[in-house]
Amino acid sequence: MTDDGIVRHFFSGFIRLHILYHAAKEPVFGAEITEELIHHGYRLSQGTLYPTLHQLEKLGYLQSQTRVVNGRRRKYYRATASGKRVLNEARGKLHELVAEVLEDHNRDFQTTRRKRHDAGTEPKL
Amino acid sequence: MTDDGIVRHFFSGFIRLHILYHAAKEPVFGAEITEELIHHGYRLSQGTLYPTLHQLEKLGYLQSQTRVVNGRRRKYYRATASGKRVLNEARGKLHELVAEVLEDHNRDFQTTRRKRHDAGTEPKL
DNA sequence: GCTACGATATCGGAAACCGACATCGAGATG
DNA sequence: CATCTCGATGTCGGTTTCCGATATCGTAGC
Numbered sequence: 531m532t533d534d535g536i537v538r539h540f541f542s543g544f545i546r547l548h549i550l551y552h553a554a555k556e557p558v559f560g561a562e563i564t565e566e567l568i569h570h571g572y573r574l575s576q577g578t579l580y581p582t583l584h585q586l587e588k589l590g591y592l593q594s595q596t597r598v599v600n601g602r603r604r605k606y607y608r609a610t611a612s613g614k615r616v617l618n619e620a621r622g623k624l625h626e627l628v629a630e631v632l633e634d635h636n637r638d639f640q641t642t643r644r645k646r647h648d649a650g651t652e653p654k655l
Numbered sequence: 656m657t658d659d660g661i662v663r664h665f666f667s668g669f670i671r672l673h674i675l676y677h678a679a680k681e682p683v684f685g686a687e688i689t690e691e692l693i694h695h696g697y698r699l700s701q702g703t704l705y706p707t708l709h710q711l712e713k714l715g716y717l718q719s720q721t722r723v724v725n726g727r728r729r730k731y732y733r734a735t736a737s738g739k740r741v742l743n744e745a746r747g748k749l750h751e752l753v754a755e756v757l758e759d760h761n762r763d764f765q766t767t768r769r770k771r772h773d774a775g776t777e778p779k780l
Numbered sequence: 781g782c783t784a785c786g787a788t789a790t791c792g793g794a795a796a797c798c799g800a801c802a803t804c805g806a807g808a809t810g
Numbered sequence: 811c812a813t814c815t816c817g818a819t820g821t822c823g824g825t826t827t828c829c830g831a832t833a834t835c836g837t838a839g840c
Contacts, residue, residue: 539827540745542797543668544752551756561818570751577798580820585796601806602817620665621757626695627669628753631676632746664796667828686787702829705789710827726837727786782840789834796827803820809813 545572546582547624550609550617553592557606583607591616663698670697671707672749675734675742678717682731708732716741 545567552558552566560579567574583605586592591613594605609617670692677683677691685704692699708730711717716738719730734742 539797540668540671540741541748543665544748546665547752547756559818571748575798575800576819577800577821578796579798580818581796581798584820598806600817601808603805604818616665617756623666623669623696624749624753624756627672628749628757631672631742632749632753663828684787700829700831701788702790702831703827704829705787706827706829709789723837725786726839728836729787784837784839786837787835789832791832792829794828797825798823801820801822804818806815806817808815810811 541572545574546586547617547620548572549582549586550591550613550620553607554609554614554617557595557608559604559606586613666697670699671711672742672745673697674707674711675716675738675745678732679734679739679742682720682733684729684731711738
Protein backbone atom coordinates (compact mmCIF):
# COMPACT_ATOMS: atom_id res chain seq x y z
CA MET A 531 0.00 0.00 0.00
CA THR A 532 1.25 3.42 -0.83
CA ASP A 533 1.58 5.73 2.10
CA ASP A 534 -1.18 8.29 1.93
CA GLY A 535 0.67 10.74 4.09
CA ILE A 536 3.36 11.03 1.48
CA VAL A 537 1.29 10.80 -1.63
CA ARG A 538 -0.96 13.56 -0.46
CA HIS A 539 1.29 16.24 -1.90
CA PHE A 540 0.21 15.14 -5.31
CA PHE A 541 -3.45 15.58 -4.60
CA SER A 542 -4.02 18.74 -2.60
CA GLY A 543 -4.79 20.55 -5.84
CA PHE A 544 -7.14 17.80 -6.93
CA ILE A 545 -9.02 18.23 -3.69
CA ARG A 546 -9.40 21.95 -4.16
CA LEU A 547 -10.71 21.40 -7.64
CA HIS A 548 -13.24 18.86 -6.43
CA ILE A 549 -14.43 21.45 -3.94
CA LEU A 550 -14.55 24.26 -6.45
CA TYR A 551 -16.37 22.10 -8.92
CA HIS A 552 -19.07 21.07 -6.49
CA ALA A 553 -19.43 24.58 -5.15
CA ALA A 554 -19.91 25.78 -8.70
CA LYS A 555 -22.66 23.27 -9.19
CA GLU A 556 -24.62 23.69 -5.97
CA PRO A 557 -24.16 24.87 -2.39
CA VAL A 558 -22.01 22.50 -0.37
CA PHE A 559 -20.93 22.40 3.27
CA GLY A 560 -17.81 21.11 4.97
CA ALA A 561 -18.84 17.76 6.39
CA GLU A 562 -20.52 16.88 3.14
CA ILE A 563 -17.36 17.64 1.22
CA THR A 564 -15.36 15.39 3.51
CA GLU A 565 -17.63 12.47 2.74
CA GLU A 566 -17.55 13.17 -0.94
CA LEU A 567 -13.75 13.22 -0.94
CA ILE A 568 -13.52 10.02 1.06
CA HIS A 569 -15.72 8.49 -1.58
CA HIS A 570 -13.07 9.50 -4.11
CA GLY A 571 -10.30 7.97 -2.04
CA TYR A 572 -8.98 11.15 -0.44
CA ARG A 573 -8.53 11.73 3.25
CA LEU A 574 -8.87 15.34 4.32
CA SER A 575 -8.77 16.17 8.00
CA GLN A 576 -10.89 18.93 9.45
CA GLY A 577 -7.71 20.78 10.29
CA THR A 578 -7.09 21.08 6.59
CA LEU A 579 -10.61 21.30 5.23
CA TYR A 580 -11.89 24.29 7.14
CA PRO A 581 -8.82 26.48 6.78
CA THR A 582 -8.91 25.62 3.09
CA LEU A 583 -12.52 26.74 2.80
CA HIS A 584 -11.72 29.94 4.68
CA GLN A 585 -8.81 30.55 2.39
CA LEU A 586 -10.84 30.01 -0.75
CA GLU A 587 -13.49 32.35 0.58
CA LYS A 588 -10.92 34.98 1.48
CA LEU A 589 -9.46 34.73 -2.01
CA GLY A 590 -12.93 35.36 -3.39
CA TYR A 591 -13.42 31.97 -5.00
CA LEU A 592 -16.12 30.86 -2.62
CA GLN A 593 -18.88 32.66 -0.77
CA SER A 594 -20.65 31.27 2.25
CA GLN A 595 -24.10 31.39 3.74
CA THR A 596 -25.05 29.88 7.09
CA ARG A 597 -28.27 27.92 7.37
CA VAL A 598 -29.90 25.67 9.89
CA VAL A 599 -30.83 22.25 8.58
CA ASN A 600 -32.24 19.49 10.77
CA GLY A 601 -31.33 21.49 13.82
CA ARG A 602 -27.70 21.82 12.74
CA ARG A 603 -25.87 24.92 11.72
CA ARG A 604 -24.27 24.47 8.32
CA LYS A 605 -22.16 26.84 6.30
CA TYR A 606 -22.96 26.44 2.67
CA TYR A 607 -20.38 27.47 0.12
CA ARG A 608 -20.85 28.28 -3.50
CA ALA A 609 -18.37 29.33 -6.14
CA THR A 610 -18.20 32.97 -7.15
CA ALA A 611 -17.66 34.18 -10.69
CA SER A 612 -13.99 34.44 -9.92
CA GLY A 613 -13.97 30.91 -8.56
CA LYS A 614 -15.55 29.65 -11.75
CA ARG A 615 -12.91 31.42 -13.74
CA VAL A 616 -10.19 29.60 -11.85
CA LEU A 617 -12.08 26.38 -12.32
CA ASN A 618 -12.09 26.91 -16.04
CA GLU A 619 -8.40 27.68 -16.06
CA ALA A 620 -7.87 24.44 -14.19
CA ARG A 621 -9.94 22.60 -16.76
CA GLY A 622 -7.46 23.65 -19.41
CA LYS A 623 -4.48 22.46 -17.43
CA LEU A 624 -6.29 19.31 -16.49
CA HIS A 625 -6.94 18.63 -20.12
CA GLU A 626 -3.26 18.96 -20.94
CA LEU A 627 -2.22 16.79 -18.06
CA VAL A 628 -4.64 14.12 -19.12
CA ALA A 629 -3.48 14.31 -22.71
CA GLU A 630 0.01 13.52 -21.50
CA VAL A 631 -0.42 11.24 -18.59
CA LEU A 632 -3.49 9.29 -19.55
CA GLU A 633 -3.93 9.30 -23.26
CA ASP A 634 -0.90 9.04 -25.52
CA HIS A 635 1.09 6.27 -23.96
CA ASN A 636 2.47 5.11 -27.29
CA ARG A 637 3.15 8.39 -28.99
CA ASP A 638 6.52 10.07 -29.20
CA PHE A 639 7.64 12.81 -26.93
CA GLN A 640 6.54 15.89 -28.81
CA THR A 641 7.18 18.78 -26.50
CA THR A 642 9.64 21.60 -26.91
CA ARG A 643 12.64 19.84 -25.51
CA ARG A 644 13.79 19.09 -29.04
CA LYS A 645 14.52 22.76 -29.46
CA ARG A 646 17.69 22.19 -27.48
CA HIS A 647 20.68 21.73 -29.71
CA ASP A 648 22.39 19.10 -27.67
CA ALA A 649 20.10 16.30 -28.67
CA GLY A 650 22.39 13.55 -29.95
CA THR A 651 24.26 13.30 -26.67
CA GLU A 652 21.36 12.43 -24.43
CA PRO A 653 21.77 9.30 -22.44
CA LYS A 654 19.69 6.24 -23.15
CA LEU A 655 19.31 4.33 -19.95
CA MET B 656 -4.89 35.09 -17.42
CA THR B 657 -5.70 34.87 -13.73
CA ASP B 658 -3.09 35.62 -11.13
CA ASP B 659 -0.71 32.69 -11.06
CA GLY B 660 0.64 33.55 -7.66
CA ILE B 661 -2.67 32.74 -6.06
CA VAL B 662 -3.79 29.94 -8.29
CA ARG B 663 -0.59 27.99 -7.79
CA HIS B 664 -1.96 25.98 -4.88
CA PHE B 665 -4.19 24.16 -7.27
CA PHE B 666 -1.39 22.98 -9.47
CA SER B 667 1.53 21.86 -7.35
CA GLY B 668 0.29 18.30 -7.67
CA PHE B 669 -0.14 18.66 -11.40
CA ILE B 670 3.47 19.73 -11.63
CA ARG B 671 4.69 16.74 -9.67
CA LEU B 672 2.74 14.46 -11.94
CA HIS B 673 4.16 16.07 -15.05
CA ILE B 674 7.61 15.43 -13.63
CA LEU B 675 6.87 11.85 -12.63
CA TYR B 676 5.33 11.13 -15.96
CA HIS B 677 8.29 12.38 -17.96
CA ALA B 678 10.77 10.73 -15.65
CA ALA B 679 8.93 7.48 -16.17
CA LYS B 680 9.29 7.85 -19.90
CA GLU B 681 12.90 8.91 -20.19
CA PRO B 682 15.65 10.57 -18.16
CA VAL B 683 15.01 14.25 -17.55
CA PHE B 684 16.98 16.98 -15.82
CA GLY B 685 15.95 20.07 -13.90
CA ALA B 686 16.39 22.91 -16.34
CA GLU B 687 14.66 20.90 -19.02
CA ILE B 688 11.70 20.27 -16.77
CA THR B 689 11.40 23.98 -16.10
CA GLU B 690 11.10 24.70 -19.82
CA GLU B 691 8.60 21.93 -20.30
CA LEU B 692 6.41 23.23 -17.49
CA ILE B 693 6.57 26.80 -18.75
CA HIS B 694 5.28 25.49 -22.02
CA HIS B 695 2.31 24.06 -20.18
CA GLY B 696 1.65 27.40 -18.54
CA TYR B 697 3.21 26.67 -15.17
CA ARG B 698 5.87 28.77 -13.50
CA LEU B 699 8.15 26.85 -11.20
CA SER B 700 11.11 28.63 -9.67
CA GLN B 701 14.37 26.85 -9.09
CA GLY B 702 13.86 27.31 -5.38
CA THR B 703 10.89 25.00 -5.69
CA LEU B 704 11.98 22.69 -8.46
CA TYR B 705 15.21 21.38 -7.01
CA PRO B 706 13.96 20.76 -3.49
CA THR B 707 11.01 19.00 -5.09
CA LEU B 708 13.30 16.75 -7.08
CA HIS B 709 15.35 16.02 -3.97
CA GLN B 710 12.19 15.21 -2.11
CA LEU B 711 10.93 12.86 -4.78
CA GLU B 712 14.29 11.13 -4.86
CA LYS B 713 14.41 10.82 -1.11
CA LEU B 714 10.94 9.32 -1.14
CA GLY B 715 12.17 6.75 -3.61
CA TYR B 716 10.06 7.88 -6.56
CA LEU B 717 12.98 9.18 -8.58
CA GLN B 718 16.56 8.12 -8.95
CA SER B 719 19.30 10.33 -10.31
CA GLN B 720 22.46 9.95 -12.32
CA THR B 721 24.88 12.77 -13.05
CA ARG B 722 26.22 13.14 -16.53
CA VAL B 723 28.24 15.67 -18.46
CA VAL B 724 26.61 16.91 -21.64
CA ASN B 725 28.15 19.63 -23.78
CA GLY B 726 30.50 20.52 -20.99
CA ARG B 727 27.67 20.91 -18.51
CA ARG B 728 26.94 18.78 -15.49
CA ARG B 729 23.37 17.54 -15.56
CA LYS B 730 21.52 15.39 -13.09
CA TYR B 731 19.19 13.10 -14.93
CA TYR B 732 16.23 11.70 -13.10
CA ARG B 733 14.13 8.69 -13.92
CA ALA B 734 11.15 7.22 -12.14
CA THR B 735 11.65 4.14 -10.00
CA ALA B 736 9.20 1.26 -9.80
CA SER B 737 7.72 2.89 -6.73
CA GLY B 738 7.42 6.16 -8.58
CA LYS B 739 5.58 4.46 -11.39
CA ARG B 740 3.24 2.91 -8.89
CA VAL B 741 2.37 6.34 -7.52
CA LEU B 742 1.93 7.58 -11.05
CA ASN B 743 -0.59 4.86 -11.73
CA GLU B 744 -2.43 5.63 -8.55
CA ALA B 745 -2.56 9.23 -9.70
CA ARG B 746 -3.92 8.15 -13.05
CA GLY B 747 -6.90 6.66 -11.30
CA LYS B 748 -7.61 9.79 -9.32
CA LEU B 749 -7.02 11.92 -12.36
CA HIS B 750 -9.55 9.88 -14.24
CA GLU B 751 -12.17 10.48 -11.56
CA LEU B 752 -11.44 14.15 -11.38
CA VAL B 753 -11.78 14.46 -15.12
CA ALA B 754 -15.00 12.51 -15.13
CA GLU B 755 -16.44 15.07 -12.76
CA VAL B 756 -14.87 18.32 -13.71
CA LEU B 757 -14.54 18.00 -17.45
CA GLU B 758 -17.45 15.89 -18.56
CA ASP B 759 -20.53 17.92 -17.73
CA HIS B 760 -18.87 21.17 -18.49
CA ASN B 761 -22.00 22.72 -19.95
CA ARG B 762 -24.17 22.65 -16.89
CA ASP B 763 -22.15 24.82 -14.54
CA PHE B 764 -23.60 28.18 -15.44
CA GLN B 765 -27.31 27.57 -15.01
CA THR B 766 -26.96 26.71 -11.34
CA THR B 767 -26.43 30.35 -10.51
CA ARG B 768 -30.08 31.11 -11.08
CA ARG B 769 -31.39 28.72 -8.43
CA LYS B 770 -30.93 31.20 -5.64
CA ARG B 771 -34.60 31.79 -4.75
CA HIS B 772 -35.65 28.21 -5.12
CA ASP B 773 -33.82 26.68 -2.17
CA ALA B 774 -34.10 29.55 0.28
CA GLY B 775 -34.86 28.14 3.73
CA THR B 776 -34.89 24.53 2.66
CA GLU B 777 -32.16 22.02 2.39
CA PRO B 778 -30.41 22.29 -0.94
CA LYS B 779 -30.43 19.19 -2.98
CA LEU B 780 -27.28 17.11 -2.85
C1' DG C 781 45.41 29.86 -13.13
C1' DC C 782 40.58 32.42 -14.27
C1' DT C 783 36.46 33.66 -16.84
C1' DA C 784 32.02 32.37 -18.87
C1' DC C 785 27.98 30.09 -18.40
C1' DG C 786 24.68 26.21 -17.87
C1' DA C 787 22.96 23.91 -14.22
C1' DT C 788 22.29 22.70 -9.54
C1' DA C 789 21.91 23.94 -4.66
C1' DT C 790 20.79 26.68 -0.46
C1' DC C 791 18.65 30.17 2.57
C1' DG C 792 15.04 32.22 5.21
C1' DG C 793 10.62 34.20 5.96
C1' DA C 794 6.06 33.27 4.89
C1' DA C 795 2.46 30.14 4.05
C1' DA C 796 0.22 25.57 4.10
C1' DC C 797 -0.49 21.10 6.25
C1' DC C 798 -2.93 18.21 9.55
C1' DG C 799 -3.78 15.49 13.89
C1' DA C 800 -5.61 16.61 18.05
C1' DC C 801 -8.29 19.32 20.52
C1' DA C 802 -11.89 23.03 21.42
C1' DT C 803 -16.13 25.34 20.51
C1' DC C 804 -20.64 26.25 18.76
C1' DG C 805 -25.72 25.76 18.54
C1' DA C 806 -30.44 23.78 17.82
C1' DG C 807 -33.27 20.10 19.48
C1' DA C 808 -34.36 16.62 22.85
C1' DT C 809 -34.96 15.30 27.54
C1' DG C 810 -36.55 15.97 31.85
C1' DC D 811 -34.70 26.38 31.33
C1' DA D 812 -30.50 23.72 32.42
C1' DT D 813 -28.16 20.35 30.60
C1' DC D 814 -26.89 16.85 27.39
C1' DT D 815 -26.27 15.34 22.60
C1' DC D 816 -24.10 15.40 18.49
C1' DG D 817 -23.44 17.26 13.87
C1' DA D 818 -20.71 20.70 12.33
C1' DT D 819 -17.36 24.32 12.42
C1' DG D 820 -13.18 26.30 14.31
C1' DT D 821 -8.32 26.63 16.34
C1' DC D 822 -3.44 25.40 17.74
C1' DG D 823 1.30 24.30 17.11
C1' DG D 824 5.00 21.69 15.25
C1' DT D 825 6.38 20.27 10.89
C1' DT D 826 6.76 20.68 6.07
C1' DT D 827 6.47 23.28 1.71
C1' DC D 828 6.90 27.35 -1.15
C1' DC D 829 9.78 30.40 -3.81
C1' DG D 830 12.57 34.71 -4.89
C1' DA D 831 17.06 35.79 -4.23
C1' DT D 832 21.43 34.35 -3.91
C1' DA D 833 25.34 31.25 -3.91
C1' DT D 834 27.93 27.39 -5.63
C1' DC D 835 29.43 23.96 -8.68
C1' DG D 836 31.83 22.08 -12.85
C1' DT D 837 33.50 22.00 -17.52
C1' DA D 838 35.39 24.29 -21.67
C1' DG D 839 38.16 27.78 -23.52
C1' DC D 840 41.60 30.96 -22.93
